[in-house]
Amino acid sequence: MEVIMGHSYIPVTSLSSGMGQEVRPDIYCLCIQVVNVCFIGNPAQPHDWFLIDAGMPKSADEILSAAQSRFGKNSPPKAILLTHGHFDHIGAVIELAQHWDVPVFAHELELPYLTGTSNYPEPDSSVEGGLVAKLSPLFPNEAINVGEHLKMLPADGSIPDIPEWRWIHTPGHSPGHVSFFRNEDRSLIAGDAFITVKQDSLFKVLTQIQEINGPPRYFTTDWTAARESVKKLESLKPSIAVTGHGLPMLGEQLSSGLEKLANAFDSIAVPDYGRYVEALHS
Template sequence: MEDKWIPASSVNSGRLAAIQPDIHMYTVQIVNLFFVGTKDDWVLVDAGMPRSAEKIIREAEKLFGQHAKPKAIILTHGHFDHVGALEELVQHWDVPIYAHELELPYLTGKRDYPEPDASVEGGLVAKMSPLFPTEAINVTEWINALPADGTIPPMPDWRWYHTPGHSPGHISLFRPSDRVLIAGDAFVTVKQDALYKVLTQEKEFHGPPRYLTTDWKAAKSSVAQLAALEPDIAATGHGVEVTGRELNEGLHDLVSQFEEVAVPDYGRYVDDQ
């Protein structure tokens, strides 16, 4: 994966935003990853774009000190823009990785993801999607299935929720104490298939990226599940963080208008359902 290079970026690339004192969102080109915790007790959630390992390590050391390494890496899912630097990072840090059991075949070299759908309704990013890698990576030595009870071993204050649709084993993370949600790509806050909106990061509640989402019924159920949690703060895999009333109204509007706003009018994975 580190041999790949994806020619896409945004105005927020390189941005480090404090979502909470112990949660920092870092944007690599067009995708967000998260440093969660404090010095000597932190985890990395997702692993960015290909060729970004050095940037991620540098940001971690700025936050937590020289030679800092996480307790673990947690994956919302295994698409290329969320595991792009994973192999290099885990070789550097030698820490456990956790993901949903249904995502493990894509992380152990056993199964490739379905090809992106360039025919889907959407903008230029959707048309570019055949350039995106879908091959499985192999981190068998470090990978672990998340416990079935919703707990996250290195994150005792958090719970994971199975939020499929965008991928079979997609998860979102929620901390009940302050109602913070790390949603992955279950929903996003930018129209990810439109190049101009990706570049400018114009805020917009949207369903998961269309060109890689294969189960739209499950995707809607996942958004409804997250809305029912009534988060106070949400950060997604793409776009900017959202809080308070704007978040509450945006999520509930997305659920009620999901077919009109999120589901494309046509596309390979729409026509299959």
């Protein structure tokens, strides 16, 4: 484990780090340490693709290399789409937006954290969970300033230049958290609305053992909203899901696991105690 303070902090690395997986012909998932970024677009159309999320701090070179391998040289995405602005999802966003000179889209409620206006609430190290939760005070929560590249997602749920996909507001883990969904084949990019690994367990993070869980506990501040977001996504009956943490999941494992999480969210996802749990029971 390497710990460097500030925006250079890099948490524990999983066995999947550096591994990419094509989950659809036009959906490629790349694991960077313990978080996933997605490349959306057909490699045969190298000027018509999108990057979802921007990985850990100091990961720009790795993302650029993977993009070049998949889409060729001098093939920037049309835009970067953010599920939310936590440090492990925006680590390279400023460098990438400047390098490619492309817009960065996020939900209106995430903009304060991406314009240098407001810091995120501090992570909750007191929350019920394993070693990763205890280490969470080391995780950066400071706002960044994406600058002129930052744009607000359209209010109607559409995404510019990619009409087959739509964004869905799935708050709870953060106020402006969104997920991305394609109706045609029910593909879901869920961010941290739910994840496919028990993120607060160091062993499971290392090994990437698959199991559907709620959002990472140490950063989730609104458990009521998080519950409703999971129910919203389960109602879509996704056929495949790429989450912010954990391996992509599909088929019966996904449908049964997501249904179980939606029906028993409080017992599976909500911690027994923690700073942000009290509001749920008040």
